[in-house]
Amino acid sequence: MAVLEISDLVVARDPGTGARLDVHRAEVAARLRDAGDERAARIVERIPAVNGVLDPAAVDRLLVRVHTELQRLNEELHMARRFAEVLRPILAAARQAGVTPLRVVDIGCGLGFVLRSLAASGVLGEDVELVGVDFNPALIAEASRLARHERLRCRFFVADAFALPGHATVYLSNGVLHHFAADALPSFFRAQDRPGTQAFLHYDVAATPLAPLGAWVFHRARMREPLGRHDGVASARRAHGDRVLLDAAAHADGMDVFLFEPVRHANPFCAAMRPVVGLRPALVDGVRRALGRRARGLVTVPARAQR
Numbered sequence: 001m002a003v004l005e006i007s008d009l010v011v012a013r014d015p016g017t018g019a020r021l022d023v024h025r026a027e028v029a030a031r032l033r034d035a036g037d038e039r040a041a042r043i044v045e046r047i048p049a050v051n052g053v054l055d056p057a058a059v060d061r062l063l064v065r066v067h068t069e070l071q072r073l074n075e076e077l078h079m080a081r082r083f084a085e086v087l088r089p090i091l092a093a094a095r096q097a098g099v100t101p102l103r104v105v106d107i108g109c110g111l112g113f114v115l116r117s118l119a120a121s122g123v124l125g126e127d128v129e130l131v132g133v134d135f136n137p138a139l140i141a142e143a144s145r146l147a148r149h150e151r152l153r154c155r156f157f158v159a160d161a162f163a164l165p166g167h168a169t170v171y172l173s174n175g176v177l178h179h180f181a182a183d184a185l186p187s188f189f190r191a192q193d194r195p196g197t198q199a200f201l202h203y204d205v206a207a208t209p210l211a212p213l214g215a216w217v218f219h220r221a222r223m224r225e226p227l228g229r230h231d232g233v234a235s236a237r238r239a240h241g242d243r244v245l246l247d248a249a250a251h252a253d254g255m256d257v258f259l260f261e262p263v264r265h266a267n268p269f270c271a272a273m274r275p276v277v278g279l280r281p282a283l284v285d286g287v288r289r290a291l292g293r294r295a296r297g298l299v300t301v302p303a304r305a306q307r
């Protein structure tokens with residue numbers, strides 16, 4: 001049976017105009033019950049509604065609260081440091097190859113935690129422009145507000161992952177791949193095989209047998225919002241296996257694709273997130289050199305049991 005996330009069901013937009021559409025609470029609850037998820041249905045039934053239609057302002061506030069809690073998990077998992085570990089070698093190799101300007105675009109950025117952290121530390125260098133996109137305007141508004149408040153050099157726009165505007169030297173994402181069905185992933189990756197794009201780096205939950213239990217413990221301990229706790233576990237249950245991700249990423253056929261795995265045996269709870277990496281062939285040697293010993297973690301065949 002399909003695993004559904006509540007956050008994917010409580011906001012709907014017209015695909016043509018982007019206008020927000022009414023979401024009927026009873027319909028969402030029925031969909032979740034049909035998928036065998038009584039608990040999720042009850043969470044949705046507690047979201048305020050007017051004449052049976054979910055209150056958009058209440059939904060937005062709820063999603064911002066959930067993403068604020070998600071930011072704390074990202075902090076604990078050191079996600080900004082993990083991105084920097086691979087981004088710095090990629091950008092070093094791109095500079096070496098004379099690529100300019102350098103722009104990093106975070107797809108499905110939510111509140112922009114990763115980009116805001118990279119901007120705050122300045123770890124990627126002054127010459128790198130940082131841009132976040134998400135299809136949810138409420139999250140983009142909050143990301144922009146936070147970046148202004150924190151006086152950070154990064155920008156946020158509303159955009160869909162499958163219709164990305166502008167250009168990027170490197171595309172990244174964090175916790176987004178599992179929101180897309182396996183058969184949509186090839187077009188997600190293909191869309192990033194653009195002239196000028198040198199690499200992509202997409203972290204998501206590693207689809208290990210322990211992932212749902214780990215996600216349950218982690219979200220139970222650290223998150224208060226029932227929606228966030230629910231979706232955190234659902235995301236681990238619906239995470240794509242390594243083979244699915246590598247095969248989909250290969251549809252960006254101008255890129256060489258890898259997983260980036262911990263070099264040593266890692267505590268499975270700490271190895272909860274791992275990335276799919278795409279590199280222009282001309283960049284691979286430079287990135288390996290810049291990664292040093294950690295280049296051994298750049299693999300084309302997953303070490304763990306394949307799913």
Ligand SMILES: C[S@@+](CC[C@H](N)C(=O)[O-])C[C@H]1O[C@@H](n2cnc3c(N)ncnc32)[C@H](O)[C@@H]1O
Nearest residue numbers: 108109110134135136159160161174175176179
């Ligand atoms: C689990 S959240 C991760 C948010 C953020 N990357 C983080 O690490 O906190 C998934 C995000 O993907 C966004 N998203 C889902 N589908 C999308 C799409 N088709 N285009 C753009 N953003 C999308 C959601 O709005 C949400 O912010």
